[in-house]
Structures are given as C-alpha cells and as structure tokens.
Amino acid sequence: MDVKLVMFKSDGARKDFDVADGLTVVGRGEDCGLRVPLLSVSRRHCELTLAGDEFRVKDLGSSNGTYVNNKRITEVVLNPGDRMVVGPVVFTVQIDGEPSDIQPAKIKTKAEPKAVAKGEEEEVELELAAAKSTPTTVDDVAAALAAGAGGEDAGEVDPISALEALAAVSKKKKEAK
Numbered sequence: 001m002d003v004k005l006v007m008f009k010s011d012g013a014r015k016d017f018d019v020a021d022g023l024t025v026v027g028r029g030e031d032c033g034l035r036v037p038l039l040s041v042s043r044r045h046c047e048l049t050l051a052g053d054e055f056r057v058k059d060l061g062s063s064n065g066t067y068v069n070n071k072r073i074t075e076v077v078l079n080p081g082d083r084m085v086v087g088p089v090v091f092t093v094q095i096d097g098e099p100s101d102i103q104p105a106k107i108k109t110k111a112e113p114k115a116v117a118k119g120e121e122e123e124v125e126l127e128l129a130a131a132k133s134t135p136t137t138v139d140d141v142a143a144a145l146a147a148g149a150g151g152e153d154a155g156e157v158d159p160i161s162a163l164e165a166l167a168a169v170s171k172k173k174k175e176a177k
Contacts, residue, residue, distance in 0.1 A: 003055050005034070005084070005091035008104035017091070019055070024048040026086055027060075040064050041087035055095065057084060 003019040017034060024033035029043035036045070042062035049056045058075040059066040067085035068076050078084065080098040083105055084091045090105040 001050065001053055001055070002096050003050055004094040006094050006102050007089055007091050012104060014102075016094075019048055019050050021050050024050075025060075027062075036086060036089055038087050038089075041089075045086055055079075055093070 005017040005019060007015050007017075009015065020033075025044055025047050026032060026034045026036065026041075027043050027045040028035065028037045028039075028041045032044065034048075042060070042064070044060045045062040046057055046059050046066040049058070055078045056075060057066060057068065057073065057078055059073060064087060065072040067073065068078065068082055070083075078093045078095075080093060080095040081102075082093040084093060092099075092102045092105065094102060
C-alpha cells in the first residue's frame with residue numbers, strides 16, 4: 001500500500017510525505033519520524049501505523065489534540081481523502097493515488113473554545129481553500145505561533161514558511177552567541 005500525507009503551502013505548492021510500513025511518530029521532537037517543529041505540536045503528538053491494508057493514527061495525549069475530518073480523535077483508521085490536523089498543519093491522506101485530485105485546506109482560526117466532556121468528540125472546522133497570507137518576517141511568524149500556542153486567533157500561518165522562519169531564528173541565535 002502506497003500512503004502519502006499531502007500538505008500545501010500558502011502559495012499552493014504541494015508537499016508529499018511518504019509513510020513507511022510500521023510505526024511513524026509525528027511531533028516536534030528531534031526523534032520523530034515526521035517532525036513538525038512548531039510550539040502547538042507536542043513533542044510526541046501522534047503515531048501513524050501502516051500495517052497490511054490498514055493505516056491508523058493514534059493521538060499520544062497531545063495538548064492540542066489530533067483531528068481527523070473535523071473531529072478530535074484518540075485512534076482511528078484513516079481512509080483516502082481524510083484530513084488529519086496536527087497543530088496548524090493539515091494533511092490529506094492519499095492511499096494508492098486516491099484521491100487523485102487533492103485541494104489545499106486551511107483551518108478556520110476563529111473558533112470559540114468549548115469544554116468537551118471526556119469521551120466526547122471535539123470538532124474543528126476545515127475550509128477547502130488556500131491560505132490567504134503568509135507572515136513575511138521571522139517576527140510575524142513567531143508572533144503568530146505564540147498566539148496559536150495560546151489558543152487565540154493566530155491568523156493564517158503557512159507551516160512550511162513557519163518552519164523556515166524558525167530555522168532562521170535558530171541560526172540568528174547561534175550567530176549572536
């Protein structure tokens with residue numbers, strides 16, 4: 001089974017991540033198989049398991065949760081076309097080339113926080129459209145990520161630009177020492 005997680009930059013550029021057989025941990029930790037170094041992503045956020053003809057995702061007790069098709073999950077089987085949200089990153093599941101036409105997705109950031117009883121599912125809204133804007137400076141990205149980590153309206157943050165900006169911040173800090 002050929003499995004890919006597909007995400008889009010705000011400029012519409014597509015990025016595919018191949019999923020290998022076995023277990024892949026997704027998180028911001030350096031030891032993760034799929035690393036998303038953003039503050040809103042837990043060190044070990046979720047794990048993907050690809051075995052035989054089944055592809056599963058299991059939340060690892062992450063602070064901000066893992067969402068599949070607008071619902072917060074603990075563990076679920078993933079199917080072609082499912083949307084998985086980890087922090088600010090939206091991945092579309094593609095299995096054996098299906099779906100063949102994947103459109104960019106974004107998270108609506110103006111959601112009212114609500115209390116969710118244990119065992120209930122929490123929903124997050126997704127919209128099919130490219131993100132409107134990308135922060136243009138490292139400071140813009142840092143501010144947006146800080147706001148997003150606090151659960152407030154962080155605006156539209158392109159995850160790949162955010163990763164590039166975080167790398168630039170790290171490089172500047174090393175040079176300043």
